[in-house]
Amino acid sequence: MSRKVISGGGRLSINWRPGRYGKRIRPMKRARHKPRPVLDGFLLVLNTVFIASLALYLAIAGFNVARIPVYAAYGVVLPLFACGSLFLSPRGRPAAVQAALFTLLWVAGSAFLFATRNEMNPSTHNHGRPPASTSRPKQAETPLALPSGRPALEKE
Numbered sequence: 456m457s458r459k460v461i462s463g464g465g466r467l468s469i470n471w472r473p474g475r476y477g478k479r480i481r482p483m484k485r486a487r488h489k490p491r492p493v494l495d496g497f498l499l500v501l502n503t504v505f506i507a508s509l510a511l512y513l514a515i516a517g518f519n520v521a522r523i524p525v526y527a528a529y530g531v532v533l534p535l536f537a538c539g540s541l542f543l544s545p546r547g548r549p550a551a552v553q554a555a556l557f558t559l560l561w562v563a564g565s566a567f568l569f570a571t572r573n574e575m576n577p578s579t580h581n582h583g584r585p586p587a588s589t590s591r592p593k594q595a596e597t598p599l600a601l602p603s604g605r606p607a608l609e610k611e
Contacts, residue, residue: 460559493611495549496549496552499554500553502540502553503540503553503556503557504560505534505561506533506537506540506557507557507560507564509536510529510532510533510536511564513528513532514526514528514529514532514568518575518577519577519578520580523575525568525572525575526565526568526569528571529564529565529568530561530565533557533560533561533564533565533574534557534561537554537561538555540553540557541553541554541557567580588593
């Protein structure tokens, strides 16, 4: 076995063996997919609208449960979702377009929700008290009879 010593300044040497490095298995390069700008743009807009609607849903749920103003919850939740989506998406022009869409939905949505804040009423699931006229059961005109036919005892 022949060894060649390559010195790089006198003291440091690197041992090199012929044939050792040329037979490494290199990873296969994947073929690039064909660009589909229309489909990619459609999916980008669909993703952005879905995330904005999810943020709006959570804002409305927070309003109904904890009385958090919808515009405030939407203004906080949407940028968090947008940052997560932009962090997971590939870099480049689509990410810039998605960031612009998120910014537009964030500003326009928060402004709209702030403008309509007085028209929003929280939904209540308790139906409240009935009107005063129907709050008491009506008194029976005649005393109730037992199944045996005897009249029931009346309270005096």
